[in-house]
Amino acid sequence: xxxxxxxxxxxxxxxxGLHRRSETAFAQYGVTADQFVLLATLARGDALTQRExxxxxxxxxxxxxxxxxxxxxxxxxxxxxxxxxxxARTVALTKAGRRTFQQVWDAGxxxxxxxxxRLSPEEATMLVSLLRRVTESLAxxxxxxxxxxxxxxxxxxxx
Amino acid sequence: xxxxxxxxxxxxxxxxGLHRRSETAFAQYGVTADQFVLLATLARGDALTQRExxxxxxxxxxxxxxxxxxxxxxxxxxxxxxxxxxxARTVALTKAGRRTFQQVWDAGxxxxxxxxxRLSPEEATMLVSLLRRVTESLAxxxxxxxxxxxxxxxxxxxx
DNA sequence: TATTGTTATACTCTATAACTATA
DNA sequence: TATAGTTATAGAGTATAACAATA
Numbered sequence: 477x478x479x480x481x482x483x484x485x486x487x488x489x490x491x492x493g494l495h496r497r498s499e500t501a502f503a504q505y506g507v508t509a510d511q512f513v514l515l516a517t518l519a520r521g522d523a524l525t526q527r528e529x530x531x532x533x534x535x536x537x538x539x540x541x542x543x544x545x546x547x548x549x550x551x552x553x554x555x556x557x558x559x560x561x562x563x564a565r566t567v568a569l570t571k572a573g574r575r576t577f578q579q580v581w582d583a584g585x586x587x588x589x590x591x592x593x594r595l596s597p598e599e600a601t602m603l604v605s606l607l608r609r610v611t612e613s614l615a616x617x618x619x620x621x622x623x624x625x626x627x628x629x630x631x632x633x634x635x
Numbered sequence: 636x637x638x639x640x641x642x643x644x645x646x647x648x649x650x651x652g653l654h655r656r657s658e659t660a661f662a663q664y665g666v667t668a669d670q671f672v673l674l675a676t677l678a679r680g681d682a683l684t685q686r687e688x689x690x691x692x693x694x695x696x697x698x699x700x701x702x703x704x705x706x707x708x709x710x711x712x713x714x715x716x717x718x719x720x721x722x723a724r725t726v727a728l729t730k731a732g733r734r735t736f737q738q739v740w741d742a743g744x745x746x747x748x749x750x751x752x753r754l755s756p757e758e759a760t761m762l763v764s765l766l767r768r769v770t771e772s773l774a775x776x777x778x779x780x781x782x783x784x785x786x787x788x789x790x791x792x793x794x
Numbered sequence: 795t796a797t798t799g800t801t802a803t804a805c806t807c808t809a810t811a812a813c814t815a816t817a
Numbered sequence: 818t819a820t821a822g823t824t825a826t827a828g829a830g831t832a833t834a835a836c837a838a839t840a
Contacts, residue, residue, distance in 0.1 A: 481747055483759060484653055486766040488672065491650035492693055493773035494643055499808090508829070513647065527798065534651055539831055541799075546829080563798040563839045587773070588640055594768045600642060603765040607645040609753045610762070614652035614746070658831085667806065686821065698808050700822075705806080722816045722821040797840070808829080817820070 487610075494591065501583050505576055506550065510535075512584070514543055515569065515577040518553065523566040525558060552576055646769075653750065660742050664735055665709065669694075671743070673702055674728065674736040677712065682725040684717060711735055 498509035507515070517532050518524065524532070530540040544567060547553045552573035558564035569577065592600050657668035666674070676691050677683065683691070689699040703726060706712045711732035717723035728736065751759050 482763050483750055486763045487650050487653060489693060490766040490770045491646050493770050494646060497773055534648060588643060590772050591642055591769050594772045599765060604641050604645045606758060606762045607649040610750050611649045611652050613749050613753045614656055
């Protein structure tokens with residue numbers, strides 16, 4: 477195990493810290509950190525179908541449905557029939573959902589500030605950029621196919 | 636919401652991708668991604684107490700206990716009484732635990748390779764360094780105290 | 795045929811609070 | 818008094834498989 481293999485654990489530790497702090501800060505609003513991500517995704521793109529919502533979070537459609545049931549029961553989101561696709565349902569924030577989202581967003585500002593407190597603006601931008609590339613790398617192979625990476629970083633076959 | 640606020644979501648997306656891929660790759664060994672982190676922590680420092688283990692993962696002592704019960708039932712770890720502290724219990728990998736850890740470690744190698752496939756060695760090092768600083772920043776205030784950050788990134792009071 | 799969502803189900807992780815035993 | 822761990826308990830997220838309705 478060399479230093480190159482520290483990336484997964486350092487990624488996990490950073491995320492875990494963020495998640496924990498968020499849960500604590502959001503608890504007074506009765507919203508979990510993951511529910512906040514769902515609300516934030518809707519705030520950026522209302523009237524998504526459940527599948528689009530799951531893809532953007534990212535999360536699993538089945539997981540998203542379970543979360544939507546909880547949020548619907550609390551009156552923060554509502555699901556409507558899709559205008560052109562009878563199978564699909566669109567999801568939107570209710571008025572209460574928008575208000576709660578804004579409150580939780582504000583409650584999270586100290587955490588976001590603190591995350592960047594030891595980073596210069598350039599470093600923060602760099603970090604986001606590096607994280608995106610990692611995410612893209614991990615998404616580039618279907619999870620159920622195991623192919624060997626070759627030395628130059630491309631794949632032996634497929635795609 | 637400006638671009639500076641993308642850090643939390645990009646961190647989450649990267650971690651989520653890693654977690655998902657890991658769950659899939661580890662499933663054949665009956666080990667979850669989080670259990671793997673626990674095994675890896677023990678592989679680096681055997682005979683930790685449960686609290687030390689929780690602190691290093693990082694995770695919650697109560698969460699760790701639940702995980703340990705599962706792993707103990709599967710024969711991958713064992714808990715012994717601490718040599719000098721009668722309250723504490725030390726946790727160690729069993730022989731089967733070491734073997735399973737090695738297998739799962741190997742099964743995860745393609746994922747680790749892939750994470751770094753679009754990063755230069757320098758960028759990978761930089762990413763780990765930035766993530767560590769974020770983790771440290773987030774850990775520097777107890778989660779149950781809300782203090783305002785001031786402009787220079789230090790705190791109005793405390794510490 | 796493929797896709798969207800539902801239903802039923804199960805498991806893991808997470809965490810709190812009250813408790814016992816030991817330091 | 819403080820700390821390590823246990824017990825009981827609850828909730829949330831995760832995911833799979835079989836299914837119905839629609840494209």
